[in-house]
Amino acid sequence: MNFRPRGSILVIMNNESTVDDLPCHDKLAFDTKKQAETTATVVEYRYGSTVRAYHCRYCHLWHLSSNSV
């Protein structure tokens, strides 16, 4: 797999910590579910953290959540 996430991967882990403009303003955003899910797979593989892709109702893009339910 030849994939390099842009920016710090730590941003993904920083969920719902700050509310500024949009609640998701500091999150990575993806145009498509496939992009988000592909990145989620890479994060799980490389960092051992379970993340899931979800559609954002604020910006209507896709984000990754590290919330474990």
Ligand SMILES: [Zn+2]
């Ligand atoms: Zn959003």
